[in-house]
Structure formats: C-alpha cells, structure tokens
Amino acid sequence: MTNRYAVVLAAGQGTRMKSKLYKVLHPVMGKPMVQHVVDQLNSLALEKVITVVGYGADKVQDVLGEESHFVLQKEQLGTGHAVLQAEELLKDQEGTTIVVCGDTPLLTAETLEALLDHHDNEKAKATVLTAKAPDPTGYGRVVRNNINTVERIVEHKDANEQELTIDEINTGTYCFDNKALFEALQQVSNNNAQGEYYLPDVIEILKQDNEKIGAFQIMNMDETIGVNDRVALAQAEKLMKKRINEQHMRNGVTIIDPDHTYIAPNVQIASDVVIEPGCVLKGETSIGSDAVIGPYTEISDCVIGSETVIRQSVAKNSDIGDRVQIGPFAHIRPEAKIADEVKIGNFVEIKKSTLDQNSKVSHLSYIGDAEVGKRVNIGCGTITVNYDGENKYLTKIEDDAFVGCNSNLIAPVTIGKGAYVAAGSTINKEVPEEALSIARARQTNKEDYVKKIKNGNKE
Structure with missing residues (x-):
C-alpha cells in the first residue's frame, strides 16, 4: 500500500x-x-x-x-x-x-x-x-x-x-x-x-x-453535509445524534426515546443499560451493564458502575460504583467518589466527597469536602459546614456512625466510628467512637405565653 x-x-x-x-x-x-x-x-x-x-x-x-x-x-x-x-x-x-x-x-x-x-x-x-x-x-x-x-x-x-x-x-x-x-x-x-x-x-x-x-x-x-450556517449545524447535530444512538442500540443498549436522548461521541455504554427519555450524557462518561439512567438525567465525565440507578439528577466528573441509587433531583458535583450500594436521595448535593459502601444520604442534605465511611446513615437536612469564607475544611464520618436530622457538622471535625449525633445538633468538636453527642439549646416552655401577648402583655 x-x-x-x-x-x-x-x-x-x-x-x-x-x-x-x-x-x-x-x-x-x-x-x-x-x-x-x-x-x-x-x-x-x-x-x-x-x-x-x-x-x-x-x-x-x-x-x-x-x-x-x-x-x-x-x-x-x-x-x-x-x-x-x-x-x-x-x-x-x-x-x-x-x-x-x-x-x-x-x-x-x-x-x-x-x-x-x-x-x-x-x-x-x-x-x-x-x-x-x-x-x-x-x-x-x-x-x-x-x-x-x-x-x-x-x-x-x-x-x-x-x-x-x-x-x-x-x-x-x-x-x-x-x-x-x-x-x-x-x-x-x-x-x-x-x-x-x-x-x-x-x-x-x-x-x-x-x-x-x-x-x-x-x-x-x-x-x-458541509456546515456553513446554523441551520446546517442543527441538521448535522440531529444526524450525528441519530447515528450515535442507533450504534448504541445495536450494541445492546435500550434507549426508550432516541429522538430525545443526547449521547456524546465518546460516551461508552455497556449492554443492557436502559436510557430513559430526556437524558444528556456527555464527555468521557462510561456506564456499566444493567444500569438505568433517567429520565431527564444529565451526566458529564463520570464513571458509573453496573446496576446503578440514577433518576432526574445531575452528575459531573465523579466515580459512582455498582448498585448505587441516586435521585430523584440529586446533584453529584465534581470529584465525588461514591462506592457500591450507596443511596443518595432526593435534593442531596455531594461535592468532592467520598462515600464508602452501604452508606445513605437519603434526602435534603449537603455533603461537601467529606470522607464518609461504611454503613453511615446521614439524616435529612444535614450539612457539612466546610467553608469559613476563605478556606475549605474536611469532615470525617467514620464507619457505622449515625447523624440525626438537621445537624450541622462544622469542619474540620470527626465523627467517630459507631457514634451518634442527635437530631438538631451543631457539632464543632470531635465525637468519640460510639458516643452520643447532643449539641443543641435546652428546650424552654413558657406557660400561657400566647394568652399574654394576645392581651397586650409581652413580658
């Protein structure tokens, strides 16, 4: 030749x-x-x-x-x-x-x-x-x-x-x-x-x-087709999308609605993955077998393991393991590492954090700059307070810890192995292994307070 x-x-x-x-x-x-x-x-x-x-x-x-x-x-x-x-x-x-x-x-x-x-x-x-x-x-x-x-x-x-x-x-x-x-x-x-x-x-x-x-x-x-204007650009986009989607389907991927599914050229998808309507998969993303993605999920530059399910969520530049449950309406921000069988629920944001196997952040929480061990349960409304206005700090939650709802973890801080944090606590000191930490104001009840203010007596 x-x-x-x-x-x-x-x-x-x-x-x-x-x-x-x-x-x-x-x-x-x-x-x-x-x-x-x-x-x-x-x-x-x-x-x-x-x-x-x-x-x-x-x-x-x-x-x-x-x-x-x-x-x-x-x-x-x-x-x-x-x-x-x-x-x-x-x-x-x-x-x-x-x-x-x-x-x-x-x-x-x-x-x-x-x-x-x-x-x-x-x-x-x-x-x-x-x-x-x-x-x-x-x-x-x-x-x-x-x-x-x-x-x-x-x-x-x-x-x-x-x-x-x-x-x-x-x-x-x-x-x-x-x-x-x-x-x-x-x-x-x-x-x-x-x-x-x-x-x-x-x-x-x-x-x-x-x-x-x-x-x-x-x-x-x-x-x-040569692209000389925006009309031709849209036509090329449509044809390329169709070509890419058909190739994935011939390779064993189920795409429920190919007309409304966007898969970039470098995305790799294993067989028996299901892509539901409205998904956008971009960058160097790879998805393992039997995963379910969608509907209306956006994923960029992520590695996603087998049998993982992600619904109505956004994930970027992160590693997500096998049999993970994410969403709906979760946000996985860059540099998250989520191990096998983790659950990330609705309205949860994960940023630059590691979550080890079988841990759960089920709803309405922010986990940023954190190391979360195995079998940790993080309750609703928990926040890792990682930023003081100038620097970011690390929160460590060790294996088998339980963090109650509406807790603030003021970094840098460590929650020890098997420890409990009571709901509504603001934690700014280390919690020892298997300890219960309660950090909230004592409840005070003022008898007949409402009756007094209605009568004009505000004492």
Missing part, C-alpha cells in the same frame, strides 16, 4: 455562521467539527495529517494539539490556494493525499477508507467523492463525458444551464496522487466568478494531461 497523507481545509472565516466562534470550532454533539474530521482521519493508517488554518488559527491549533500538523493560509484565496500551503510538507512525497473540509463532521473513517482504496485500486491520479443530491443548488456539479468518466467539476456559480441540471455533486472530498496534485496546483488560475483558486480545477488540468480521473459515489449524502 502506498503512503497516505491528509490535508484538512479549516481556514475559512465562516461568516454565514454569524458568530464570534470560528466556524470549524462550532460543536456537533459536544465536539468541534474539525475535531470530528481529524479523529476520523487519525483512525486510518496515514503518514501525516495537515490542517490548513487561517481565521482563528491559534484556537484551532489549541483544540487539535499534537493530533495534526498545521500550515497557515494568510489570505483566503480559495480551496486550491489552501491546499498549496501544505506544499513544503508534502510536495516531494510519493503516495496519495486525501483532502477533506473541516466543516464536514459526519464523514466516517469507513467512507474515507473506501475512497482511498477505490482511488488506489483504479490507479487514478485524482478521485472525487460524489453523491446524488435531491437539491444540488449551491454544490459543484460533476460533469461526465460520453463514456461516463469524470470530465470536470464546475462550481454552481460558474455552471451553465445544462450543467445546473446535473444532480451528481462534488462533496468537496478528494484523493490525489500527491506529486501530481502539487504540480497541477501550480497551473490553477483564478479566472472565475469568485476570483479564487479552486481545487476542483486540478481535475480538469489532470484530464487535459490524459490522466485518469475517478469518482466514488457515496450512497448516503447525509454523511457529506
């Missing part, structure tokens, strides 16, 4: 997006468009991926990092001019170069691999990825000759009436013999309606030199 290279075109401003965010950085399913493209290319056996940057160059390089080489197109003078910026890195290389637009996030590695293989098998100097378009308006047309080979590609604005009737369109993705590409680019002119150097003109130049031009027609045009 010949050496293979890729050039990603990501230099255009994208004015139709009407956004301060550079076009190829607009996210589709939580990931920038250009990142989708480069990820797919990097899953192929390529020698080098080169991204052509222009507007927002620094930000694109920050996103892609070491996943790509970069060249700068200082002036946006067309796609041919953009590819030419990679000349110094590629012109002397033997092999095949694939050119892909950075605003085509739906292209798959399978399609790109098939295009490369077709190009190599046909021994073509150039191969165009084409598709049949129900409405080809705005697309370059693929003009074939009387023996059905590619004659040229004409841009919509430069097409005549007959050419405008053609429904086979250029998707903007190509394969070229690398040396032939850069030799032909030297001959491309800007004698057209836009005054730009078009990459498709390379096809005609190679054709005039009697070189073989191929075409590989993709069956699903949706995969080739």
Whole structure:
C-alpha cells in the first residue's frame, strides 16, 4: 500500500455562521467539527495529517494539539490556494493525499477508507467523492463525458444551464496522487466568478494531461453535509445524534426515546443499560451493564458502575460504583467518589466527597469536602459546614456512625466510628467512637405565653 497523507481545509472565516466562534470550532454533539474530521482521519493508517488554518488559527491549533500538523493560509484565496500551503510538507512525497473540509463532521473513517482504496485500486491520479443530491443548488456539479468518466467539476456559480441540471455533486472530498496534485496546483488560475483558486480545477488540468480521473459515489449524502450556517449545524447535530444512538442500540443498549436522548461521541455504554427519555450524557462518561439512567438525567465525565440507578439528577466528573441509587433531583458535583450500594436521595448535593459502601444520604442534605465511611446513615437536612469564607475544611464520618436530622457538622471535625449525633445538633468538636453527642439549646416552655401577648402583655 502506498503512503497516505491528509490535508484538512479549516481556514475559512465562516461568516454565514454569524458568530464570534470560528466556524470549524462550532460543536456537533459536544465536539468541534474539525475535531470530528481529524479523529476520523487519525483512525486510518496515514503518514501525516495537515490542517490548513487561517481565521482563528491559534484556537484551532489549541483544540487539535499534537493530533495534526498545521500550515497557515494568510489570505483566503480559495480551496486550491489552501491546499498549496501544505506544499513544503508534502510536495516531494510519493503516495496519495486525501483532502477533506473541516466543516464536514459526519464523514466516517469507513467512507474515507473506501475512497482511498477505490482511488488506489483504479490507479487514478485524482478521485472525487460524489453523491446524488435531491437539491444540488449551491454544490459543484460533476460533469461526465460520453463514456461516463469524470470530465470536470464546475462550481454552481460558474455552471451553465445544462450543467445546473446535473444532480451528481462534488462533496468537496478528494484523493490525489500527491506529486501530481502539487504540480497541477501550480497551473490553477483564478479566472472565475469568485476570483479564487479552486481545487476542483486540478481535475480538469489532470484530464487535459490524459490522466485518469475517478469518482466514488457515496450512497448516503447525509454523511457529506458541509456546515456553513446554523441551520446546517442543527441538521448535522440531529444526524450525528441519530447515528450515535442507533450504534448504541445495536450494541445492546435500550434507549426508550432516541429522538430525545443526547449521547456524546465518546460516551461508552455497556449492554443492557436502559436510557430513559430526556437524558444528556456527555464527555468521557462510561456506564456499566444493567444500569438505568433517567429520565431527564444529565451526566458529564463520570464513571458509573453496573446496576446503578440514577433518576432526574445531575452528575459531573465523579466515580459512582455498582448498585448505587441516586435521585430523584440529586446533584453529584465534581470529584465525588461514591462506592457500591450507596443511596443518595432526593435534593442531596455531594461535592468532592467520598462515600464508602452501604452508606445513605437519603434526602435534603449537603455533603461537601467529606470522607464518609461504611454503613453511615446521614439524616435529612444535614450539612457539612466546610467553608469559613476563605478556606475549605474536611469532615470525617467514620464507619457505622449515625447523624440525626438537621445537624450541622462544622469542619474540620470527626465523627467517630459507631457514634451518634442527635437530631438538631451543631457539632464543632470531635465525637468519640460510639458516643452520643447532643449539641443543641435546652428546650424552654413558657406557660400561657400566647394568652399574654394576645392581651397586650409581652413580658
């Protein structure tokens, strides 16, 4: 197999997006468009991926990092001019170069691999990825000759009436013999309606030199959508969501309502998980088998164990064990570590805390900056008072402790193993093992108080 290279075109401003965010950085399913493209290319056996940057160059390089080489197109003078910026890195290389637009996030590695293989098998100097378009308006047309080979590609604005009737369109993705590409680019002119150097003109130049031009027609045009405005962005988001959800369902995940379930590209879900309506799963989340997620749960960058149930809750950047019960309406904030068979009930907030096996925080509590042992029961309305206005402090609740309802634990403080804290207590000193701590005001009853104030006597 010949050496293979890729050039990603990501230099255009994208004015139709009407956004301060550079076009190829607009996210589709939580990931920038250009990142989708480069990820797919990097899953192929390529020698080098080169991204052509222009507007927002620094930000694109920050996103892609070491996943790509970069060249700068200082002036946006067309796609041919953009590819030419990679000349110094590629012109002397033997092999095949694939050119892909950075605003085509739906292209798959399978399609790109098939295009490369077709190009190599046909021994073509150039191969165009084409598709049949129900409405080809705005697309370059693929003009074939009387023996059905590619004659040229004409841009919509430069097409005549007959050419405008053609429904086979250029998707903007190509394969070229690398040396032939850069030799032909030297001959491309800007004698057209836009005054730009078009990459498709390379096809005609190679054709005039009697070189073989191929075409590989993709069956699903949706995969080739280029995102130029917010309407196309929403369309790409919808198609990507459908693709991701269908893949999970084919892998054994039950998604009750796929149209209203959002699963980001890097989320991993084991078989026999049930995802109920309205869920949003983002980032590097992974979910173990037989878990139930939802409804209306949002999870970001979490590890979730098997048989865990989370309902109507939010969890972020945390580790959650097996057979855990969370929700409804719980908030698991970053850096929580929740061990197996823990129960987190309704209106409970957990932040940067560890809860060991079989412990329970059943309702209406805040547990922040805490270490909670095994089999601990934390009553309703308990608060770990972790912040003094300047610093955060640790609360430790050891194994088998029982914290009564409406207790304030003023950190730093330790509740010893097996200790009890009476309901309504404010604890600011260590509670020894197996002790009962009562820290509340003594109850005082004033007889006939109501009768006196009604008679105007407020003594």
